[in-house]
Amino acid sequence: MINSKLIKEFDSKLTAQDRAVSGAIAKFGINETSLNNDILRKHTHKFSTKTLRGERTSQNKSGRCWMFAALNTARVDAMKNLNIETFEFSENYTLFWDKFERTNYFLDAVIETADEPLNSRVVAFLLADPLGDGGQWDMFKAILKKYGAVPKEAMPETYSSSNTAELRTYLTSMLRFFTKQLRDEYKKSKDRSVLKNMKKDMLYKVYNILVKALGNPPEKVQFEYEDKDKKFHRMPEMTPQEFLAKTVKWNLDDRISIINAPTKDKPFNKTYTVKFLGNISEAKPVKYLNLEIDRLKEIAIESIKNGEPVWFGSDVGKSSERKLGIMDMDVYNYDLTLGYKPKWDKGSRLDYYESLLTHAMVLTGVNLDDEGKPVTWEVENSWGEKPGKKGMFSMGDEWFSNFVYQIMVDRKYLTEDESKAFEEEPKVLDPWDPMGALAL
Numbered sequence: 001m002i003n004s005k006l007i008k009e010f011d012s013k014l015t016a017q018d019r020a021v022s023g024a025i026a027k028f029g030i031n032e033t034s035l036n037n038d039i040l041r042k043h044t045h046k047f048s049t050k051t052l053r054g055e056r057t058s059q060n061k062s063g064r065c066w067m068f069a070a071l072n073t074a075r076v077d078a079m080k081n082l083n084i085e086t087f088e089f090s091e092n093y094t095l096f097w098d099k100f101e102r103t104n105y106f107l108d109a110v111i112e113t114a115d116e117p118l119n120s121r122v123v124a125f126l127l128a129d130p131l132g133d134g135g136q137w138d139m140f141k142a143i144l145k146k147y148g149a150v151p152k153e154a155m156p157e158t159y160s161s162s163n164t165a166e167l168r169t170y171l172t173s174m175l176r177f178f179t180k181q182l183r184d185e186y187k188k189s190k191d192r193s194v195l196k197n198m199k200k201d202m203l204y205k206v207y208n209i210l211v212k213a214l215g216n217p218p219e220k221v222q223f224e225y226e227d228k229d230k231k232f233h234r235m236p237e238m239t240p241q242e243f244l245a246k247t248v249k250w251n252l253d254d255r256i257s258i259i260n261a262p263t264k265d266k267p268f269n270k271t272y273t274v275k276f277l278g279n280i281s282e283a284k285p286v287k288y289l290n291l292e293i294d295r296l297k298e299i300a301i302e303s304i305k306n307g308e309p310v311w312f313g314s315d316v317g318k319s320s321e322r323k324l325g326i327m328d329m330d331v332y333n334y335d336l337t338l339g340y341k342p343k344w345d346k347g348s349r350l351d352y353y354e355s356l357l358t359h360a361m362v363l364t365g366v367n368l369d370d371e372g373k374p375v376t377w378e379v380e381n382s383w384g385e386k387p388g389k390k391g392m393f394s395m396g397d398e399w400f401s402n403f404v405y406q407i408m409v410d411r412k413y414l415t416e417d418e419s420k421a422f423e424e425e426p427k428v429l430d431p432w433d434p435m436g437a438l439a440l
Contacts (some may be wrong), residue, residue, distance in 0.1 A: 050365035056391035063133025063440035134438025148240030325388015
């Protein structure tokens with residue numbers, strides 16, 4: 001029991017150093033007081049191998065990092081193929097189709113679970129965040145396969161694409177009310193075909209709002225540009241799907257997700273999917289191949305050496321100094337200022353909800369030591385040019401080991417055994433599994 005005697009005992013244990021540090025923390029905060037300035041010597045933003053990259057982008061006040069990271073990865077091929085200095089795809093275009101398709105995906109899930117109790121864990125999960133901004137690589141691949149991509153000028157940003165809170169809040173309320181209507185109808189009719197007929201009108205209501213808030217997605221685009229040699233080009237009018245194929249030339253089926261989840265329930269060299277994780281109903285389910293962390297690094301290094309940047313998902317808020325753009329396990333001396341620092345391992349962090357994938361960025365470089373081992377990694381973020389070194393971050397290799405959970409790479413970088421393992425039927429994880437987390 002906590003009483004005055006216990007409090008006096010604890011108070012007597014406070015040292016002079018504790019009291020001195022408390023003044024600094026009170027004035028400057030925990031992180032500022034705990035900042036390890038010696039770490040700056042390690043993060044010089046010098047990298048032995050780098051890929052091509054475009055100008056910094058900003059997701060502004062939206063959770064579209066997974067889109068920005070994916071399009072920032074894809075644009076490197078577009079820049080090479082078109083011989084241009086920089087380029088940006090429209091993130092508003094992919095946002096529109098994600099919101100619309102995710103509405104349909106959510107309503108399908110509501111219809112599927114119509115006979116579940118309202119207070120069941122699965123229904124509660126679906127209603128918690130039916131139309132968030134975050135996503136996964138396979139979800140973005142589904143958008144690209146169905147809708148292609150367009151230049152930013154073909155569907156520029158709007159207030160609601162750069163500031164998604166208002167739109168997301170209103171649409172979330174709509175989807176929860178649609179859920180009530182669908183479940184009320186099912187109680188009466190017990191007929192899912194009636195619910196599917198109701199869905200069409202619900203979809204139109206959402207489409208109407210999306211057009212007003214984000215604009216009408218173009219059916220065709222005509223791109224004009226000046227190449228590095230100052231030569232003008234006008235590409236013929238084409239569909240967004242044709243434009244993506246012409247500029248990027250990816251085989252999207254070969255762009256796959258590799259994860260590192262060192263937990264007992266997810267053996268390595270096995271595949272996994274997550275129930276109710278997706279956005280396009282007819283697309284293939286999300287699929288991950290779980291590999292050791294050293295394999296993720298080896299694959300990423302090989303890709304970077306070949307000039308191909310790597311989309312990755314991590315827990316960006318852990319051991320990360322945003323202003324300096326440094327992600328390092330030793331960036332803060334919490335053990336010195338606060339007197340205690342939990343000694344987590346990666347698997348335990350996942351098991352106890354201490355960490356999960358929260359943000360997607362792009363690996364564009366790596367600094368290898370004389371033995372070819374990574375020391376630091378260059379990271380392209382989507383927070384504009386203010387954080388880090390003009391928007392670029394430096395990530396320590398130990399941080400990679402602890403907080404990088406997923407990479408997207410070309411399947412050609414897998415071994416034959418890994419490629420065979422990827423073809424196996426995935427184990428279906430619960431919707432609330434940490435590997436179902438969405439990058440924001």
